Amino acid sequence: MDVGNILLHLLAHKEASVKNTEVTKFLSCDTHQTSFLTLLACADFWVQDEILGDIFNKVFIIRNVGNQFAVNRGSIEYSLFVLKTPVMLVLGHTDCGAIKFATHACITQSKEIVNLAKSFDHLMKTDYSLLSREVKLEMLSLAIPLERGIPDLKKIQNETKVLAYLSQTNVDYQIEKALKYYSDRVKENKLTIVGGIYDFAGAYSSQPGRMLITNINGVVNPTDLQNNVRDIIKRISNFDEKGEGYKIVGELINEKVTRMIV
Template structure:
């Protein structure tokens, strides 16, 4: 929990914005005054540990990513916003990005009936994909598996919604987990690829046209390898 107060948080926010604004070249936003041209629509969790910069090389990206966030990266909770990115801005990539140690997923696996009505409603949207927890399993691995099941579930919903765009080659839907805990043993901060246009896990074809341009090294680093076991986890 933060030690900031409302007053100190406001002061910090405005001071950080002052630094940001003062450091900008005067022409920084000239090219985006009248339109945005993102190439990724990302649906990810609200969790403050998930950094959008994790997949952007630019220090100050201006219009590369159309971002939608809610707890547990749920499509059904925000279809209109995702539609805007996919159907109006025509981003060629829809990234559904879960993350390790997601509190929303953990909450959806527990008894959340005492939460507020609207929080219960949002957690209900996660309960179906994540409920199948093995009580005798390693808690960390079961948690990660629930995160993965939710990513696959959200990808399935997205495939149903945007199937025609995937079929005509104008959109790829990828499901990933942002790993800041090194549970996949690829290093902290790595984005692990779980689902590609509805293909999941070991069934993902490395020879598909979508992945063909990627190097073997990149695929080895990014593609999920099942199963992750408690023996292989490391934090």
């Protein structure tokens, strides 16, 4: 299956239910390949496989708290190197429990950023004392990417959006880590690494429930990001730029290939 077809599916799925419009009719799915997507997603119960659609029954799924690359690198490489999936989707989500825990830890451990606590009225009341050491250790590694994003948070006052921004920062970081090992495969067009956020909280738009694409192979500039997705989709064999589906594809890219900028 073309990478562009896979990206189209990620963009189009659930649009029918979100907008009550059938937009998947122009998609063609080649089913001879047994597995075409490596999914590295958060283990949170908010994130269910149905986000990717009914036909995505051939996805190699890897889940852990905070969708962390290093935690399951062996499973990822089985999917990439043995199953040879051409796309890896690193999927974070809004209102992520692991992101909340690590954010809480960052704020309480650092005097420099403690004044940000006022942006986290709800979060700072959460009691994490009953979590085991093992749970805390696995989530605390998220403090590294979060410390990058936390200084930007003075510009966002809405707690839901603040946490979404940190999930987005974490997805960028996990892709950065993956690229350290797989950049050659990306350059050879054998692998495309996609970053996404499942926005069930409606932090990115007024239509909650969408999966947004926020990163392609480390590209995060919004204009470059959208251009990359357009270019990949145009490479689909027999893709008709003048067909009726093209306008819908353009709308999907404009609405769903996007980032939270501060």
